[in-house]
Amino acid sequence: MRAYENVPVDPTLTRLYQDLHRHPELGFHEHRTAGIIADRLNRRGLRVTTGVGRTGVVGVLANGPGPSVLLRADMDALPVAEETGLDYASTATATSDGKVVPVAHACGHDLHITCLLGAVDALAADAGSWRGTLVVVFQPAEELGAGAQAMVEDGLFDRFPRPDIVLGQHVSPLPAGTVAAHPGPAYAASDSLRVRLIGRGAHGSMPQSSIDPIVMAAETVLRLQTVISREIPSTATAVLTIGSLHTGDAANVIPGEAELQLNIRSYDEQVRRTILDGVTRIVRGMAATAGAPQEPEITETERFPVVSNDPAALRRTLDAFAAQLGEDHVLDPGAGAGSEDVGILATSAEAPLAYWLLGGSDPSLFTTGDLNDPALLRVPSNHSPHYAPAIEPTLPLGVTALVTAARTWLATA
Structure with missing residues (x-):
């Protein structure tokens, strides 16, 4: 016993x-x-x-x-x-x-x-x-x-x-x-971020009048995965997860903005800094490529050492x-x-x-x-x-x- x-x-x-x-x-x-x-x-x-x-x-x-x-x-x-x-x-x-x-x-x-x-x-x-x-x-x-x-x-x-x-x-x-x-x-250290991507809304039948934040968000999500796979050594422990993506409420409306929430886990401060810098660069880069009317907003919501x-x-x-x-x-x-x-x-x-x-x-x-x-x-x-x-x-x-x-x-x- x-x-x-x-x-x-x-x-x-x-x-x-x-x-x-x-x-x-x-x-x-x-x-x-x-x-x-x-x-x-x-x-x-x-x-x-x-x-x-x-x-x-x-x-x-x-x-x-x-x-x-x-x-x-x-x-x-x-x-x-x-x-x-x-x-x-x-x-x-x-x-x-x-x-x-x-x-x-x-x-x-x-x-x-x-x-x-x-x-x-x-x-x-x-x-x-x-x-x-x-x-x-x-x-x-x-x-x-x-x-x-x-x-x-x-x-x-x-x-x-x-x-x-x-x-x-x-x-x-x-x-x-x-x-x-x-x-x-x-x-692990943990950083949670909220990303607001600003586009321009339009009728779903007139995408040429929009700057589509849904496409911007989709490209951002895919590109963010390369931060871990292409910028962090394979011997380092790191995780980047997009846990939330919200945009739009109707099938025939292109919304004006999209919001991502993501979480980063790391053990080394240099690795952490590399990931955070990579996230900022990619988010801003995707917005610039889309011709967004203003820079995206990136806000830290949680931080654990x-x-x-x-x-x-x-x-x-x-x-x-x-x-x-x-x-x-x-x-x-x-x-x-x-x-x-x-x-x-x-x-x-x-x-x-x-x-x-x-x-x-x-x-x-x-x-x-x-x-x-x-x-x-x-x-x-x-x-x-x-x-x-x-x-x-x-x-x-x-x-x-x-x-x-x-x-x-x-x-x-």
Whole structure:
């Protein structure tokens, strides 16, 4: 039997998780979620501050001299319509950019919150066995790439103890019962851009009177693919995705403009700069070729820096996990193209980061414990409308991982 299977998990945690799952909130709108968190932390005796970085919550448990350890969980949900079929599935909606959108915890942040609250329960109940200061940070707007920076700018490390280590986890579609982490650069930098191409509208029967932004957009989309295939070395890791193209509303009307939204992932600053420069050059070039009446507008909408795990800090933390779970349940997934803003907390605090993935999928879906198991291609991933972690054993493992990591860095009483 694995160590986490012996950890008693408060049954209210499962009900809490299901409640959070039913009531997701978008970034910087996590008011209900923050209230639930603050209430629970207050009942555990922490010093609680709300409204940090707009909707963030910070709890501090000072327990004598010793290291300061920061545990972080993100709180926000996504504009996704849930299709899991769970009896606690979200049917919530919200207004975003003037549009009503569905909202769901399709990335597992509700599990992150629940696991951290469970870890606080365990550490507060056993405060006689450790010394130091526990700082728990419930961060807003991770999906926007803005929440960590907002908390830092709101004085996170001036108003609260500066940590000696930053710890955190993110649920993933790996088998529940495993944790995975990679030393050094582990999660990619991400840049999201909105491109507005301005043409000239006309009747569909008179294309000669138009400067067609649909043709301009189509040529731009195709040409942008060559940035990665022809300008970036094959040995570099980089992704360019056009996730949205919107223009026009009628078959017989040539519209006046088109909008693209694209996302860039990279690990190296020079590669990132090359891609961004290439995007700007191509977008402007396609507009000039089409004879556009004005230059296109290119706006940055999101920015995540590379997340880099401190090798020594991560090794110390993973060694503790291996002792708890068994070495075969601690994996190295390599560097991934996903992005996170947790690194901003560590960089701003000038503290090492140890950040890991928490397996969250039903282990029976996998035929092997290998990261190349083909089941990984079939299991719903984060951001999918079908994504939801298996509560058992993911929740007890997540609580155990956070408690184990915290105890590894706190002093022993």
